[in-house]
Amino acid sequence: MAAAIATTWGIGKEQDLPWKIPVDSEYLEQITSKAYYNDTAATKTISNDRPWHNAVIMGRLSWESIPMKNGPMPNRFNIVISRNPSYKMAPYPHTSLATSVHEALEQANTLMKETQGRVFVLGGGQIYEQAMDLCTHVLLTRIHDPKEKVVCDSFMPPVNISLFAQASHQELEAFVQQPVPKGKQICDELEYEFLLYVRRSSSSDDVVIVDQDKKENL
Numbered sequence: 001m002a003a004a005i006a007t008t009w010g011i012g013k014e015q016d017l018p019w020k021i022p023v024d025s026e027y028l029e030q031i032t033s034k035a036y037y038n039d040t041a042a043t044k045t046i047s048n049d050r051p052w053h054n055a056v057i058m059g060r061l062s063w064e065s066i067p068m069k070n071g072p073m074p075n076r077f078n079i080v081i082s083r084n085p086s087y088k089m090a091p092y093p094h095t096s097l098a099t100s101v102h103e104a105l106e107q108a109n110t111l112m113k114e115t116q117g118r119v120f121v122l123g124g125g126q127i128y129e130q131a132m133d134l135c136t137h138v139l140l141t142r143i144h145d146p147k148e149k150v151v152c153d154s155f156m157p158p159v160n161i162s163l164f165a166q167a168s169h170q171e172l173e174a175f176v177q178q179p180v181p182k183g184k185q186i187c188d189e190l191e192y193e194f195l196l197y198v199r200r201s202s203s204s205d206d207v208v209i210v211d212q213d214k215k216e217n218l
């Protein structure tokens with residue numbers, strides 16, 4: 001799961017993001033679009049020529065908030081969740097409709113058998129709430145807004161720290177397989193920070209520490 005959250009755990013306002021943080025948008029695009037590598041023989045065959053490596057899952061309202069002049073989120077397989085099985089998405093390539101969170105995850109897992117990629121749940125509030133029990137990792141961009149000036153009308157449930165442990169910055173970089181700005185960053189009047197939470201019951205193998213030499217080759 002990946003989300004940008006305000007101090008109040010707010011995530012959206014009037015079907016849009018309540019903030020503009022270009023570095024965060026680039027980070028989300030990078031980590032959800034890239035090919036991931038691990039040490040299994042299967043992933044050594046990953047081709048960089050694929051049109052997508054990973055699947056992104058989102059609720060119908062979040063889907064409709066994407067500026068469609070460029071179509072769906074590029075370089076990713078987009079799965080949209082709606083209770084309406086006849087919901088019409090324009091005939092975009094690499095998109096599909098699911099009528100429940102479980103169906104979306106099933107579709108994504110089937111696709112990932114082909115690419116060895118990752119599945120990212122990208123919101124919004126309704127979908128975060130339902131997927132929280134199912135996800136292994138929560139990538140957060142925590143926006144520090146101590147005066148709670150950022151007004152939101154949609155929220156995600158707080159990450160339960162008895163179920164998820166905060167990873168170190170090194171573990172975050174190993175997980176996303178790229179350097180990540182460390183500590184508080186500044187954008188206009190907002191401070192923000194990139195964080196990772198890992199489900200405590202997850203196998204410790206899920207967070208693979210990549211040694212520095214290997215990381216430079218990723």
Ligand SMILES: NC(=O)c1ccc[n+]([C@@H]2O[C@H](COP(=O)([O-])OP(=O)(O)OC[C@H]3O[C@@H](n4cnc5c(N)ncnc54)[C@H](OP(=O)(O)O)[C@@H]3O)[C@@H](O)[C@H]2O)c1
Nearest residue numbers: 003004012015016059060061062082083123124125126127
């Ligand atoms: N800060 C962030 O990282 C972030 C990320 C994503 C989105 N957002 C923001 O979040 C807000 C949107 O969130 P939201 O909670 O209003 O909407 P949402 O979660 O994006 O979508 C809700 C829709 O998903 C479908 N849905 C929900 N549960 C379902 C289920 N169990 N089975 C089938 N379909 C289901 C329904 O579609 P139908 O009505 O078609 O049945 C529902 O109306 C926007 O402001 C957006 O900008 C923020």
